[in-house]
Amino acid sequence: MKSCGVSLDAAAARSLRAAGDEEKKMAAGKANEVELDFLKLTAQERDSLVEMNSSLFGFQRLHEDGARTKALLLKAVSCYDSAILKSEGKVEPEMFCQLGHFNLLLEDYPKALSAYQRYYSLQSDYWKNAGFLYGLGLVYFHYNTFHWAIKAFQDGLYIDPSFSRATEIHMRLGLMFKGNTNYESSLKVCTIKGLIPISRLWLLLE
Template identity: 75%
Template sequence: MAARTASSNNEEGSLSLTAEEREALGGLDSSLFGFMSLHENGARTKTLLGKAVRWYESLILKAEGKVEPDFFCQLGHFILLLEDYAKALSAYQRYYSLQADCWKNAAFLYGLGLVYFYYNAFHWATKAFQDVLYIDPSFCRAKEVHLRLGLMFKVNTDYESSLKHFQLALIDCNPCTLSTAEIQFHIAHVYETQ
């Protein structure tokens, strides 16, 4: 019995986050998706994200349904950064069901759009990405949003909208997961397909 108690105390202790870890996690959200390396030199960040996910999950279990909606949003961001799309979608959906004005949260909409994009749910991804641009036209990943909208419109044969978004991505000077040459290739491909 004492061994079980000691074991559970050790588990709770290992599930706590230090002030330094909380500070490191403070700036992490869905906008870092695709821009953080969790392989090779990012192993420390990956370990920290895994620990944060376990910590958030344990807090949610202990709270027995009385959890701030932001917990689910942040949990969704961490899980998305770990590329576990099914769990990220679940956390984002919980946030969506609990937070009445979730549509005002650009990082949430961007993360949700990325998850829908991954699952090829282009109708829902398009809606989420367009909402990001509507509520925050200067969103830090607007170039990435335009790129993904261009790709989805191209797949759905809406070539005019596709070109518009690829061209907006091309003139945006912010970082993106594709190079300028790759975006130009997609523009040329749209013209060829037309």
């Protein structure tokens, strides 16, 4: 039998190279798609989103005079969801944290919890992120899972005692301790932030 002039090893090598090139092209294509999703957000919108995090919860009236902010958040959620889907989960953990913040500000608690949980599972040092812990605590507070909310809030205060929403955290901790009939802890946590009159009122109402 005559030789074809090409060894099997050479043919296999070319095949592997071709497969590798194809994979690179596919990966590059997906990367480009992800970039295109983010390009839907203007530079100004991206700059605005940098400031959007859990600390703004309750301080923005999205249903009254914040229509523009709400539209931006909805657009950001859409872009992030699309980018995450196309990247097949190979994204930076911080992206899930931001997505959690956006959904929290939109009061979409199920999606906020889902995004925060993804961040928690991917980011080994999540406990260093006070904004994440505050957002997660707010979601747990909404669902009345006080045990987990208390832990998240306390962890957040431990890592960053001067957190911008420390007063809100102490207030919610006081409410949860009071709800659990732990009046001593409720009084103590309120005393720290000068909320004694409120805490005394709770005790009188019992």
